[in-house]
Amino acid sequence: MTAPYGATVLEHFRRPRNQRALERPTVVRDGYNPLCGDRVRMELEVAAGRIVAAAFTANACAICTASASMLTERLHGVATADAASISDADMVGAIGETLPAGRIVCVTLPLKALREALSALSPA
Amino acid sequence: MADFLDQIQRLRESERRVAMATLLAARGGSPRPLGAKLFVGEGGRLLGSVSIGGCVDARVVEHGERLLRGTRAERVTVSVDDVEALELGLACGAEFDLLIEPLSLDDDDPAIAAYSQAAQRSRAGRDVFLATTITQGEVRRVVIDAEADAPAGAFVERIAPPQVLVVVGASDVAVALARMARILGMRVVVVDGREQYATAERFPSGTEVHVGMPSELVRPWLTDGASVVLTSHDYRYELPVLRDALRAPVRFIGMLAGRKRADAVRALLRDEGMPDDALARLHSPIGLDIGGREPEEIALSIAAQLIAVRERKPLARR
Numbered sequence: 001m002t003a004p005y006g007a008t009v010l011e012h013f014r015r016p017r018n019q020r021a022l023e024r025p026t027v028v029r030d031g032y033n034p035l036c037g038d039r040v041r042m043e044l045e046v047a048a049g050r051i052v053a054a055a056f057t058a059n060a061c062a063i064c065t066a067s068a069s070m071l072t073e074r075l076h077g078v079a080t081a082d083a084a085s086i087s088d089a090d091m092v093g094a095i096g097e098t099l100p101a102g103r104i105v106c107v108t109l110p111l112k113a114l115r116e117a118l119s120a121l122s123p124a
Numbered sequence: 125m126a127d128f129l130d131q132i133q134r135l136r137e138s139e140r141r142v143a144m145a146t147l148l149a150a151r152g153g154s155p156r157p158l159g160a161k162l163f164v165g166e167g168g169r170l171l172g173s174v175s176i177g178g179c180v181d182a183r184v185v186e187h188g189e190r191l192l193r194g195t196r197a198e199r200v201t202v203s204v205d206d207v208e209a210l211e212l213g214l215a216c217g218a219e220f221d222l223l224i225e226p227l228s229l230d231d232d233d234p235a236i237a238a239y240s241q242a243a244q245r246s247r248a249g250r251d252v253f254l255a256t257t258i259t260q261g262e263v264r265r266v267v268i269d270a271e272a273d274a275p276a277g278a279f280v281e282r283i284a285p286p287q288v289l290v291v292v293g294a295s296d297v298a299v300a301l302a303r304m305a306r307i308l309g310m311r312v313v314v315v316d317g318r319e320q321y322a323t324a325e326r327f328p329s330g331t332e333v334h335v336g337m338p339s340e341l342v343r344p345w346l347t348d349g350a351s352v353v354l355t356s357h358d359y360r361y362e363l364p365v366l367r368d369a370l371r372a373p374v375r376f377i378g379m380l381a382g383r384k385r386a387d388a389v390r391a392l393l394r395d396e397g398m399p400d401d402a403l404a405r406l407h408s409p410i411g412l413d414i415g416g417r418e419p420e421e422i423a424l425s426i427a428a429q430l431i432a433v434r435e436r437k438p439l440a441r442r
Contacts, residue, residue: 014392014395014396030337032317034318034319034320036360037316037317037318037358037360037361038317038360039317039336039337039338041337057337057339057340057364058364059317059337059338059339059360059361059364059365060360061360
């Protein structure tokens with residue numbers, strides 16, 4: 001528990017926001033990294049094209065857990081179209097520290113699950 | 125004790141009929157628990173035992189082979205009567221009462237059907253009882269909910285639900301522990317988030333292997349009497365599982381970790397609001413301190429600790 005993480009990662013890992021299951025999720029999608037075993041589940045409640053609630057469950061490393069926590073904070077009240085435009089670089093920037101290339105996937109795993117959830121909402 | 129139905133399954137690989145000896149009573153010595161079983165196949169092949177060292181098993185074999193030639197059961201008394209050994213104080217002088225009965229090994233056999241019914245009912249999570257009466261070579265068994273409901277003079281066996289062992293992390297320690305726990309008659313459930321580790325091929329037959337979110341997979345098993353052992357050696361699974369398991373009415377929770385890492389996990393959970401009495405339930409480092417390093421040796425120390433906890437022995441906690 002003394003990993004050299006920055007203050008933002010540590011804060012969100014120790015006190016994750018929205019780490020729970022929603023009572024009535026509109027859509028749920030899981031993300032999985034087979035290399036390290038990280039698992040994260042993103043849940044969204046959507047009404048009139050806007051995300052009214054976002055939550056997550058993680059059995060994942062500190063960076064992935066922190067990323068999921070920060071992402072759910074960012075999603076509240078956001079239009080689904082805007083949520084879909086959140087980029088990998090946005091999340092990596094939000095983490096606020098220089099990560100080795102091999103850990104970028106930890107940041108983006110919740111985002112990948114979010115994109116799958118949003119795609120399931122509005123099939124092409 | 126190995127599960128009765130597992131033993132029947134093994135016997136079916138080589139036998140068509142067996143004589144089953146059940147220990148009804150013992151006087152003196154260090155007997156196996158009442159209800160212990162010895163199966164004698166045609167040709168004297170053996171499975172199980174009704175005495176600690178097998179000292180009377182040879183005598184039982186003689187009766188078994190004789191009874192295999194017919195269909196009737198018999199209640200017999202067998203004693204350790206090696207006079208020379210007794211005089212030297214090298215024999216226990218025990219005496220055993222046994223029921224010996226021939227079984228056909230198909231599902232229609234009344235004894236197998238009765239044990240199957242009892243096992244099925246106990247899987248609901250509570251004890252059931254099997255009452256056996258012997259009248260003129262005829263054996264009757266009935267499954268009852270309370271020992272007090274047994275017919276007069278019946279031999280009553282308690283059929284407890286199998287002890288459930290939930291192993292989080294399909295590591296090499298988990299593989300060895302699952303093998304030992306199966307031998308000890310436990311129902312073993314292995315969960316992991318990593319699909320390349322949690323494969324049925326890595327684990328002994330009869331182990332339930334599940335892949336997914338470990339904290340969710342363990343939740344249905346966090347019941348009274350279950351044991352939870354974390355062998356993932358990785359906080360990504362340990363913390364989410366412990367948040368639920370430490371608040372659940374399980375019998376045992378242990379985590380594979382050195383003292384320093386275990387203390388760090390405790391500190392983090394305490395910081396989240398986990399009460400001290402819940403944290404005190406965590407056995408970590410896990411296992412009796414026998415100095416082992418290999419996965420099999422570590423598994424052995426954990427299996428021994430599970431027994432010590434069940435028997436409420438003081439060495440159960442490090």
